[in-house]
Amino acid sequence: MKSYWWKFLGAAIVAYTVIAGLLGEVPALPILHESIRNVYFHVPMWFAMLLMYLISVVYSIKYLGSGKPEDDFIAVESVNVGLIFCLFGLLSGMLWANITWGDPWPNDPKLNSSAIASLMYLAYVVLRNALDEEQKRGKISAIYNVFAFPIMIVLLFILPRLTDSLHPGNGGNPGFSGYDMTGSMKWVFRPAALGWMLIGCWIMTLRYRIRKLEYHTDEQSN
Amino acid sequence: MSCFNFLVTFAQSDNGVEMATGLRSSGKIYVVVIVLLIIFIGFIIYLFTIDRRIGKLEKKDKNIQ
16 A cells, blocks of 8 residues: 555645635735736746656666666656646746736746756657667666756756846846745745645656556566 | 834835735635635546556556566
């Protein structure tokens, strides 16, 4: 029997953030208005994506040491789930940007960097599909992943801070934590990030278990 | 001094930013919250059933090997 408690904990936390996120107090800010509540739903997508990519790189390093196919499976399924969260982050961000910045894709360094980072991880999936031999595919994609992760961190968290960005907390802009995010907002935002991370892990383990089953049935038929 | 403070707080509480307070007080935002919860909880239950099905397959897989 697998333990389910953390899966339901994640679900309960996100359910709480839906209630508290829509009904709770938010500061009345110009331009943003009620759309400030998107912080509870748009930003956690990126947090969940980051955790998925982090798990992926950890298991890629583990795979390089152990050579166990299971480690490789966790690495690839983490990227697969991370890409879904990335897609949701981009789509929700584009909608929000269109309303508050007047353009779905303003030439913002954070947006352009996130696009490059997304393409980098899509390339990881393409690279895997291009290689047929199991061990070669595992090793090459693990090494690629080890390089991709620090580049993604630089693209998303370092480069946008060196220039001006529309995103809060980057460049000349003040962070939400500065004065936009009030105390009560933190108690919705932080659980939201944690809740989506747990749900991301849940979906990743489901995909990993399916992949392992597929691997076993392939072995038996050979 | 206290009079000045009052003016500052007054200015902060009504800075002309339009918020959906009317919608909230009329109670209809609750409908949206409940709709979102139904969809979300539905998806979670669905995810749970998928989890259980994989669990059953894993059991079978173990018995074969």
